[in-house]
Amino acid sequence: MARVTVGGEQLADFASTGTDQHVMLYFYPPDVRLPEPLTLETARQQMSSIRPIMRSYTVRRHDPVSHEIDIDFVLHSHRGPAADWAARAKPGDELIFVGPSPAYQPEPAADWQLLIGDESALPAIGAILEELPAGARARAYVEIEDAGERQVLASQADTEITWVRRDRGESLERVVRADGLPTGSVHAWVAGERQAVRALRGYLLTECGLDRHRVRPTTYWKDGTSHAG
Ligand SMILES: Cc1cc2nc3c(=O)[nH]c(=O)nc-3n(C[C@H](O)[C@H](O)[C@H](O)COP(=O)(O)OP(=O)(O)OC[C@H]3O[C@@H](n4cnc5c(N)ncnc54)[C@H](O)[C@@H]3O)c2cc1C
Structure with a gap:
């Protein structure tokens, strides 16, 4: 980075x-x-x-x-x-x-903010965490190559950060599935490689039963393809 x-x-x-x-x-x-x-x-x-x-x-x-x-x-x-x-x-x-473009508005009433992404989404996850108020709760999963890519992510909210390491054979989808969702109402923000985002979106909507308006998935890049525009 x-x-x-x-x-x-x-x-x-x-x-x-x-x-x-x-x-x-x-x-x-x-x-x-x-x-x-x-x-x-x-x-x-x-x-x-x-x-x-x-x-x-x-x-x-x-x-x-x-x-x-x-x-x-x-x-x-x-x-x-x-x-x-x-x-x-x-x-x-x-x-x-x-720019800049309009941005994500975390739902203040949610019990949990779930933030999931690879290193291309780490700047956004870091910025979202910094803006969460005291009393909010956030769980973030960030996929990185190895431990050297970890960052200190500041927030007034109560945060749980999980670094998902490719050098240990870990992947976002597997780690998120293994943990399951926190208890309470969850709003999820997901970004990164297209296939990973798709798989996580499917998991959150279909298997976890989150409402569509509680899941914000965004493709940040496509494996093997130059981003067009
Ligand atoms: C809203 C939004 C915000 C974003 N914010 C950031 C950000 O803050 N920081 C950031 O780094 N990226 C961010 N991205 C992702 C970034 O725009 C893409 O990764 C972009 O494709 C990089 O452009 P490039 O010219 O380096 O590579 P491209 O010409 O687009 O791609 C060349 C090759 O590199 C591969 N590739 C592209 N990105 C990655 C990657 N991250 N990891 C591995 N392989 C890759 C492609 O699959 C392709 O094979 C964001 C994307 C969006 C949509």
């Missing part, structure tokens, strides 16, 4: 939407002449001739005073344009992005 801090006056009016808010990164070919000024409007006008590669990333931290945001990039071994950019990023580089 690489944490990249992006700052500048252009972030002065960045309007945070909280929790798992995300931005769309635009990667243009290096030789392209970008419109001036570069705004969402002018970028859109050029879309038919110059279409950037677009990738979604979570805002891990927003500081409205210093006009900074942090983005945590998984440096996955397949190295797509976004991971590649992050692996090479150095102070002074520019990042073009649009």
